[in-house]
Each structure stands twice: as C-alpha cells, then as structure tokens.
Amino acid sequence: MKKAHIVIIGGSAAGVTAAITCRRHYPDKEVLLIRKEREALIPCGIPYIFGTLGSIEKNLLPDAVVKGSGAEILIDEVVDVKRDEKIVITAGGERIAYDKLIISTGSVPGIPPIPGIDMDNIFPIEKNAESLKKVMERLKGASNLVIVGGGFIGMEFADECRKSFKAKITVVEMLPHPLMLNFDEELCIAAEEIEKKMGVDIMAPERVESFIGNGKVKGVRLASGKEIEADMALIATGYVPNTKLAEKIGLEIGPTKAIKVDRYMRTNDENIFACGDCAEKFSFFDGKPSNLRLASIAAMEARIASANLFGPRRMNEGVIGVFSTILSGTVFALAGLSEKEAKAKGYEITVGKWEGVNRHPGSMPEAENLKLKLIFEKGTGVILGGELMGAKSGGEIINMIGTAISKRMTAEEIARSQMGTHPALTASPIAYPIPNAAEMACIGP
Amino acid sequence: MKKAHIVIIGGSAAGVTAAITCRRHYPDKEVLLIRKEREALIPCGIPYIFGTLGSIEKNLLPDAVVKGSGAEILIDEVVDVKRDEKIVITAGGERIAYDKLIISTGSVPGIPPIPGIDMDNIFPIEKNAESLKKVMERLKGASNLVIVGGGFIGMEFADECRKSFKAKITVVEMLPHPLMLNFDEELCIAAEEIEKKMGVDIMAPERVESFIGNGKVKGVRLASGKEIEADMALIATGYVPNTKLAEKIGLEIGPTKAIKVDRYMRTNDENIFACGDCAEKFSFFDGKPSNLRLASIAAMEARIASANLFGPRRMNEGVIGVFSTILSGTVFALAGLSEKEAKAKGYEITVGKWEGVNRHPGSMPEAENLKLKLIFEKGTGVILGGELMGAKSGGEIINMIGTAISKRMTAEEIARSQMGTHPALTASPIAYPIPNAAEMACIGP
Numbered sequence: 001m002k003k004a005h006i007v008i009i010g011g012s013a014a015g016v017t018a019a020i021t022c023r024r025h026y027p028d029k030e031v032l033l034i035r036k037e038r039e040a041l042i043p044c045g046i047p048y049i050f051g052t053l054g055s056i057e058k059n060l061l062p063d064a065v066v067k068g069s070g071a072e073i074l075i076d077e078v079v080d081v082k083r084d085e086k087i088v089i090t091a092g093g094e095r096i097a098y099d100k101l102i103i104s105t106g107s108v109p110g111i112p113p114i115p116g117i118d119m120d121n122i123f124p125i126e127k128n129a130e131s132l133k134k135v136m137e138r139l140k141g142a143s144n145l146v147i148v149g150g151g152f153i154g155m156e157f158a159d160e161c162r163k164s165f166k167a168k169i170t171v172v173e174m175l176p177h178p179l180m181l182n183f184d185e186e187l188c189i190a191a192e193e194i195e196k197k198m199g200v201d202i203m204a205p206e207r208v209e210s211f212i213g214n215g216k217v218k219g220v221r222l223a224s225g226k227e228i229e230a231d232m233a234l235i236a237t238g239y240v241p242n243t244k245l246a247e248k249i250g251l252e253i254g255p256t257k258a259i260k261v262d263r264y265m266r267t268n269d270e271n272i273f274a275c276g277d278c279a280e281k282f283s284f285f286d287g288k289p290s291n292l293r294l295a296s297i298a299a300m301e302a303r304i305a306s307a308n309l310f311g312p313r314r315m316n317e318g319v320i321g322v323f324s325t326i327l328s329g330t331v332f333a334l335a336g337l338s339e340k341e342a343k344a345k346g347y348e349i350t351v352g353k354w355e356g357v358n359r360h361p362g363s364m365p366e367a368e369n370l371k372l373k374l375i376f377e378k379g380t381g382v383i384l385g386g387e388l389m390g391a392k393s394g395g396e397i398i399n400m401i402g403t404a405i406s407k408r409m410t411a412e413e414i415a416r417s418q419m420g421t422h423p424a425l426t427a428s429p430i431a432y433p434i435p436n437a438a439e440m441a442c443i444g445p
Numbered sequence: 446m447k448k449a450h451i452v453i454i455g456g457s458a459a460g461v462t463a464a465i466t467c468r469r470h471y472p473d474k475e476v477l478l479i480r481k482e483r484e485a486l487i488p489c490g491i492p493y494i495f496g497t498l499g500s501i502e503k504n505l506l507p508d509a510v511v512k513g514s515g516a517e518i519l520i521d522e523v524v525d526v527k528r529d530e531k532i533v534i535t536a537g538g539e540r541i542a543y544d545k546l547i548i549s550t551g552s553v554p555g556i557p558p559i560p561g562i563d564m565d566n567i568f569p570i571e572k573n574a575e576s577l578k579k580v581m582e583r584l585k586g587a588s589n590l591v592i593v594g595g596g597f598i599g600m601e602f603a604d605e606c607r608k609s610f611k612a613k614i615t616v617v618e619m620l621p622h623p624l625m626l627n628f629d630e631e632l633c634i635a636a637e638e639i640e641k642k643m644g645v646d647i648m649a650p651e652r653v654e655s656f657i658g659n660g661k662v663k664g665v666r667l668a669s670g671k672e673i674e675a676d677m678a679l680i681a682t683g684y685v686p687n688t689k690l691a692e693k694i695g696l697e698i699g700p701t702k703a704i705k706v707d708r709y710m711r712t713n714d715e716n717i718f719a720c721g722d723c724a725e726k727f728s729f730f731d732g733k734p735s736n737l738r739l740a741s742i743a744a745m746e747a748r749i750a751s752a753n754l755f756g757p758r759r760m761n762e763g764v765i766g767v768f769s770t771i772l773s774g775t776v777f778a779l780a781g782l783s784e785k786e787a788k789a790k791g792y793e794i795t796v797g798k799w800e801g802v803n804r805h806p807g808s809m810p811e812a813e814n815l816k817l818k819l820i821f822e823k824g825t826g827v828i829l830g831g832e833l834m835g836a837k838s839g840g841e842i843i844n845m846i847g848t849a850i851s852k853r854m855t856a857e858e859i860a861r862s863q864m865g866t867h868p869a870l871t872a873s874p875i876a877y878p879i880p881n882a883a884e885m886a887c888i889g890p
Contacts (some may be wrong), residue, residue, distance in 0.1 A: 008888035017875050024888050045868045052869070058808045065875065098785030141496055256830070296866045298457055303884065314861050322865030335865065357459050360534040362485055363503045395870025396841035399879075400848050402863055416749050416759050420780065421741045423490045425840025429744035430462050430510065435843075439748065443469050 005033035006309065007088055007098040008071075009078045009245065009409065011035030012043055012127065013295040014104035014276025016066055017302035022102075023069040024416035025307055029322065032096065034078055034088070039129045043106075044295050046125065047153060049132060050139065051160030056129050081249045083269055092245055100271055100309045103246055104302065107239035107277035107293055112148070116211030119234070124235040125153060135234070142167040146220050148208050150178030152325055154236035156377035158200045159327045162396040170228060171195070172220070173204035182323070184338045184373075194328050203228075239293060241253065241278045254280035256289045263316045265305035273309065275301035284318035284405070285337060292321045322402035323424035324395045331332050333398035336385035336405040341376055348378040352411065352441030358391040360421070360428030370394055374401070374414070376441050381410035388433075395425070400434065449477035450542040451754065452533055453516075454690070456480030457488055457572065459549035459721025459743035461511055462578045466751035467547075468514040471869050476516035477541065478680045479523055479533070484574045488551075490742050491570065492598065495566040495578060495584065496605030501574050526694045528714055545716055545754040549692055549747065550706065551720035552738055557593070561656030562680070569680040571597055580679070587612040587677035591665050595623030597770055598680035600636065603645045604772045615673060616640070617665070618649035627768070629818075632834050641772050648673075684738060686723045694758055699725035701734045708761045710750035718747035718754065729763035729850070730782060731790055732830065737766045767847035769840045778843035781830030784820055793823040797886030799857065803836040805866070805873030812874035817878040819846070819859070821886050826855040833878075840869070845879065859883035 006029055008018050019033045045059040053059055062398065063427040066073055076090040088096050109124035111117065121142075123135050125199040139161060141147070146155045150173030158169050171178060177188035178195070192202050207223035211233065220230045241258035243251075252268045254260035265273045276298035281290040297319050304314045324333035342349050352374045359367035368391035386401035388394045404414060415438040421429045451467050451474055453460050464478045466768065490504040498504055511518055519533040526546065528878035533541050554569035556562065560750065566587075584606060592599045595618030603614050621631035623640075637647050652668035665675045674697050686703035688696075697713045703725040710718045712800070721743035726735040742764050749759045769778035787794050797819045804812035813836035820830040831846035833839045849859060860883040867875045 013874050015752070019873070021884065024884060035541075042868070042873065045806055045809075048809065048868050052810065053806070053808060059806055061875075094796050159553075178591075294865075295875075296864055296877070300466040300861055300880070303880065304887065307861075314857065316861070320863050324865050324867045324870055326867065326869045331870065333865065351854070361490055361504055362499070363498060364490075364493065365497065365608050392870060393841050395865075396838050396845065396869055399864050400841065400845040402865060403845050403848045403852075403854075406858075406862060407848075407854065409848075409852065412759065415849075415853060416459065416752075416761070417744055418745050418765050418767050419741055420739075420769050420778065420840075420847060421489065421845050422495050422769045422771065422840055423487070424771045425769055425776065425837060427457050428487065429489075429741040430506075431737075432741070432744070435745070435748065439466065439469060 001095050001097055003097040004072070005029035005099045006031045006102065007096060008102045008104060009088070010106055010276070011037065011040045011073070012104070012106050012276065012298070012309070014106070014298035015301045016061060017299040018102050018104060018275060018306050019066045019071040020069045021303050021306035022309070023071050024326045032074060033066055033071055034074045034076055034090065036077040037128050038075055038149070041127055041129060043127055044226045046127065046132065047156035050136065050157065051163035054164065056132055056136065078245060079186045081245070082251060086271060100273070102305055103274040103278060104142070105275040105278045107240040108242045109235060110238050112237050112239040114210060116213065119211055119213045119217065120216040121231060122148060122211060122217050122233040122235065125157070132142050138232055139165050139167065144231050145169050145231045146228065146233045147171045147231040147236055149173065149234060149236035149238065150204060151181060151236060151238060152179065155179060155195065155327060156325060157234060157236060161196055163199055163347050167232065170201040170203060172206050172208050172222065172418045173202065174207050175272065176205045178202060178204060179332065183334055183346045184334060184340050184387060185377045187332050187387060190389060190394060191327055191332055194330055197281055198328050219289070226429060228439070239277065243278055246274070246278065246436060247362035254289060256280055256291055264308045264312050265301055265316060266308070267420060273305040276306040284320045287318060290319050292319045294321070294323055296322060305433060320402055320405050321399055324398055331392055331394040333394050333397050334385065335402040337375060338385055338387055342375050347384060349384065350376045350378050350411070350441045352439065354433045354437040354440065356431045357434060358393045358427050360423050360431070364423050368392065370433055372437050374437040374441060381412055382408050383411065390433040411438045411441040415442050446540050446542055448542040449517070449546065450474035450544045451476045452541060453478045453547045453549060454533070454790065455549035455551055455721070456482065456485045456518070457549070457551050457721065457743070458740040459747040461506060461553070462744040463549060463720060463751050464511045464516040465514045465546050466748050467754070468516050470752055473483060477519060478511055478516055479519045479521055481520070481522040481537065482573050483520055486574060489574055489578065491572065492601035494606045495581065495602065496608035500684065501577055501581070501708065513818050523690060526690070527616045531716060535702065545718070547718040547750055548717060548723060549721040550687040550723045553687045554680060555685040556680060556682050557682050558652055559655060561658065561662070564656055564658045565661040566676060567656060567662050570602070580879040583677055584610045584612065589612045589674045589676050591673065591675040591678045592616045592681055593678060594618065594681035594683065594684065595649060596626060596681060597624065599638065600624060600772060601770060602681060603640060603678060607643055607645055612677065613646070615646040615648060616646065617651050617653050617667065619652050619703060621650045623647060623649060624777065628777060628779055629785050629832060631826035632777050632832060635834060636777055639775055641660065643773050679763060684722065688723055691719070691723065700733060701725055701736055702802070709753045709757050710746055710761060718750040720750040729765045731794055732763060735764050735875055737764045737768070739768055741767065765847055765850050767843055769843055771837070775835060776837055776839040777834050779832045780843050780847040782820060783830055783832055787820050787829045792829060795821045795823050795886045795889060797821070797882040797884065799878045799882040799885065801872055801876045802840045802876060805868050805874050805876070809868050813837065815878055817880040817882050821856045826857055827853045828856065828859065842878070856883045856886045860887050
C-alpha cells in the first residue's frame, strides 16, 4: 500500500499553501496533495478570465508551485477515509496511508431554490475549468445576461464581462445596493454608480422569483412583478463549505456548516486538520463563528495547520477579514469591521476620515484620489476597521491597516506612526491618509 | 504688539504639519506660521522638478493647506527670540508674542571643504525656489554634469536630469556603490547597474579632490588621479540641521548638531518645542542619536510636538526610518534596520527572503517583480527591518513592514498574518511576500 506522511485533500489556496508549508517545516516528510481537478484554477482570478485575462489557461495555478517544494500531486478524488487505519481511499481505487491528514476541500456554489434554476444556460460559478469553459462559450452568444447576486463575485463578473462580450448585463441584488454584505453604504452606492455608468444595469433591492423559459432560460421574473429578458444567467449568490467527505467520515460540523476546528486547526480527529473555505472560522473581534471565506484566510489557516501537525506551534487568532476589489479602475477595500458591523457587534465607535491624492505633488504621474475611513472603539481607542475607496495603491494600504488591527493599535499610536513617503509612490508626509484619519478620530467629532 | 498663541518657525513638512495639527487640537488658539521663503517647496519633490514634473511651479506646497486649517502665514525671517518675554523678532521688524513656540527650521546643504567649490556653476541643492530656478536655467546649457554624492538626492537628480537634459551625467560617490548609507550592498549594486544602463556614469569608490577652472568650473580632479570634464556640478553630500536661530537664542544642541529635544519634543525651554530636520533624533531600536532625516519623520515629530504643547500627551518612540525611492522604474525601499545596520548595532540576526510578482496570476496587467528581505533578531524573532526592490507597490508594502516593526512583531506572528489579496492589486495569497519571507526566517537557514 502507498503511504505519504502527510496527505492533503484539495488543491486550491489552502491545499497548495499547506503543501508548501509542510515541506518547509518537515523537509524529511513525504507530502502528497490529492485533488480531483486536472487543472487547478487561481480562485480569485476566475472573474478575470472573462475580461482582463481572456482565457482560462492564463488563470491556472501551476503545479510547479507544489512540485517545486518537493510535494507530490495525485489527480484523483478521495471518496473515503478509514480513520482508524489512517488510510484515504480514492475514486481511482488507491488506498494511501497517512500519518497526518489535511482537509482543504474548499467551497461550492450555494444554489438558491429558485423555480426554473435547472434550465439550460443558467450557470453557478463553479471553481473548475470544465464548467467555466462552458460559461465562456455561451457568453459569446448571449444577448441578455442576468447575474443573480451583487456581491464581490457578481460585481467582478459584471465588470469583466462588459469588457469582452456584447451582452446587456443586469445584476439582481436582494439588498438595497451591491456589496452591502461587505462595505458601508457609501462605498456600495459608489460601486453601484460606477457600474451603472459603464452600462451595467443594477436592480436593487430586487429578488429573482423564478426563471422563465422552456428548457432554456428566456427571462427572469422578479419579486416586484417586473420581468426581464435573459438568454443566459449566472448564479453568484455565494459559496458554502464543501464538507461532503468530512461528514461522511464523521468529522464534527460547526454552526456555519463548516468543519469544526479548534484554534490549532485540529478537527475532532487528532490526526486530521482542516483549513480554508471548508473549515469553520471565528471572528478575531469576539470569537463568534464567522462566514468570511477568503483565499487569504485560507492561506493563513494552511500555514497554521501545517505548522501544528506534529505539535501545537501556532494559534489562530481568528479572522480579521482583509479584502479588496477593483471595479472599472476604482479600488474598494476593507480590513476588519465596517462601521455597520462594528455597531452590530455592540461597539461604541469613533470614526476618522481622510481624503487626498496618493502621490505628491498631485501633479505626479498616476496620482489618484483615495478616500479612507478608520473605525475605532470609543473607550479604548483600539482600531476595529478601515475602509477605503479610490487609488490602486489602496490594495496594499489596506494590508497596513490589517496589520494595525492584528496588533490592536490605538488611534493615538496610529496618529504618530511613521509612514515612509515618496513623491512617485505615496501621498505626502503631511497628508498621508492613515495618521491623518487616526488624528481626526483622536480629536473627535 | 502682535500676538499668536502658537508661533511656528519654518514652513516645510514639519512646520506645515505642526500648523494643521495645532489647529485640530486647539481650535480656539491662534496659530501663526512664519517662513522666509515666498514660495514653499515640497522637499521630497525637488529632484522631480528636473524631469517628471518639469517645473518648480508644479512642486509648490500650497499655502491653502495651512490657511485652510485656520492658521496664518507670515513671510518673514525670525532673527531673534526673547525667551524671557516670549517674543519673536523678525527681519521685517515685527515683534510677535507667543505662548508656545515650535521651531522647525529644517536643514541646509552640508558643503564639503573641497578646494574650488565656490566656483561658478557649482550648486548645492538648496530647498528654495530661487536657487533651484538658477540650477534649472544652467542645466539647459550644460554638457557635462558632475553630481557629487550618490545618496538618495544625488541618484534621484541623476535619474531625473537624464530624462530632460542633454548633459552627460557623472555621479561621484565615496563609498563602493551608491546608496550605501541606506541599503545593503545587493540593492546598491542593482541601483548602480540600472543607472549605468540608462547612461549615467557612476564613479565609486571615488572622491572629488578639487574643482578645476578659472572662476567657472571646467572639471573635477579625483582622488584616484583621474580628471573629468565638468561645466556644471551639483553638491549632493547631505544636509545638516539648521540650528542658527536655536544656537543664537541659547537652546541646547545635541551630539548630532541638532536641537536637543526630549521624548516629548521639548527643548530645554519649556515653552519651545522643536521638530523635523532641525531637531535631534534617536533610534527606535537602541535610543542612540540618529542621523536619519526624512520628511515623514518630520511630520510624525510635528504631530507629537503639537499634541504636547500644553501638556504631555504623546511620546516619541524614536525613529524607525521608513523610506523609498524609484530609479528608472524600479523601487528601492527600507524600513528599520538593514542587515548591515542590524549587525553594526550588535544584533544576532535571522534573515527571510522572498521573490515573486505583485499580481496574480502573473499575466495580470502591471505585474512587476518584487524582491523582499526581512531581518529578525535571532533570539526573540522580533522584526528589525525589511528591504525590498522592484514593483511600485513596494512603496506601500514597506509601510506595512514599518507598522510591524513599530509593534515589534515576531517572525511567527508575521508568518500567520492575514494579508488581503486581489488579482489586480497584490501578489497571490499563496505567494504574498511578507508572510512567506517571515516563514523562511522561522524555519531558519
């Protein structure tokens, strides 16, 4: 019987990071990554296949990343695990023994129970090349594309598809504006206006009641009574943890329907760890279960799980949630809690705002506007979150804010922090957004 | 007699930040900023006047920044301070009473004692418009420009002047490579090669022994015995604190020849504070005097000084030193201590390195390579520094490292930190440089 010291199930962000990290920490152990997809995709790059990148081939996660670390890859599906014997069994009939097992089976599209959703030309956005190839093929002929769901994936698909395809695009979102699960209202309205200006129709708040058609989709009936034409639809209503295998083998499942793990990423089987979208998460702020599922969190959890396989070395402090997107050239990003989320968690807050250009003087090339908001707990002054909109450099600035959150910095500390500045690369030292926004919070409203 | 509650002397990064901060913290106090220059320049933008910006007018620090805060500006020179009476006296004959005084008189070029340095067409790089206008005028006719000093200013001038002027440019640097006071050797060699490829001649290690000419410079005699033609020269050998006024009025001067201040930015006169290039600095790492002088440090110190005018509110933890530059499209940046500096301070260190693209997949537009090195103290794992080279996003990534240093994060903490990632804005979650470089340091060499 085959054997690998460490077996990893799943080959996306968590699985790949786990493979590399295991090889770094245990260069003497054999690491085997088993995934069912012949080609692995970069998950966050999927929307960009349909516009900026132009092809699925440009969005592949190269096997060399895993193989270069000395880990092996097996293309097969794990269908069972004999936990007592510490053996995985694959669809291809392999039986492979392990010492430690990491489950990183990711997430799958959540399919809402809308009548008619099974009709032809309606696609959930699956993270596999075969399904996406079909979407690409059908998009070429589509005249009216409806995207159900105005979250990150829905909005990124809308923004990318409008670049490459002639179809009229309509996004249907249940909340009053797109992206409202992520950002405070002001940014959501800005994102909505940007996409509308680019010709994307956004119907919000609105709900798809049923799909109309005869085998093939022809239209969408909305809760408001309106009907819109649609010869193609994409379902972008979110993802749910893929726990099929974990449930089958009797691992505990938590309240968010993900595999239950402790702060060391251990499941209820001491030899099985889980990380990434399939694993339960809890909030950095209050330890409560969290529905945040991000590739960056998956990679972080994989680094923790891998380091802990043979003894506890790293503790998971919970998800902060740092993410960004770009719609028609404008960046939207959040680290930690939005104002709305902070209030919902029961915090009394103080907010500091700043707006300015990200170069100095503003006449330097590539100068763009950046709007920043920092959110602090009122009593302690500890930073809870930061939200920004505008310049591309915001994609890295948000990470500085994430770092400050992770160390529970106060508005006072941030106001006197040292930020390196350069005319061609950043805002000016006088007007650098982070200390200025913190200062505005220090002095209060 | 005129009176302002708060008088600020000097109108560059420290003075302007102080004026704004004072108005924020004490909206009932009158704030008067006195500067001698009719037009204030953005100090770090000065090299860019000669290439990217193309004119001095595009690099002015608008008075609206100060006036918009409710502070006043007086164009005049403070020539004396009657400390007992708390009155400043200007060259224009004004006597102005103050409650609190902030001195932010900046720095002036240090002129090396090279024979012939007084000849015509040899210019120190002064931070005033009149002098720079003359430099601009003369550059137009120059055929052979020698820049003495290959630090930041010298290299930025070389890189910018080559874009706009026909003169052959030679940089003469005493150390083996340019930028060696700032970066580890590898980056210095890379910067040297980049500029050489762009046609800039760099002579290092080499020293200017004297200027040759007859009233007007005609050439440069080097310590090696070589002579090179030069019909124009720029002196970029660094700046020294401008303490003329402070010395005259009897303020204590420290070991770096800057105004002595405590951790609250107070001078030995309890009503006089100093900040920016004219004020003494000490290292975040060991409290020893530091010669780092940066606009971003000046702004930080101004925020501390201003908040402390009427009672101690903010303590200065010392200079970390976060800076960046860009030469011919390649960013060079450092936060904290380089490997060389850490060793010189007596640390035993561990280094973690990482290299990769700053987008994912690498086929996304604007993808650039980034090379990162993080430096940790061996025993504790506390981060001491980070050095990077490559992508423009490095200008903000270095600030995240600065934040980590300020909170004394360990390699272990950084290895499991959460970095938000996006295909169009950052490296991939698997290959994000900061946790990966930290991980390499965790597992050791």
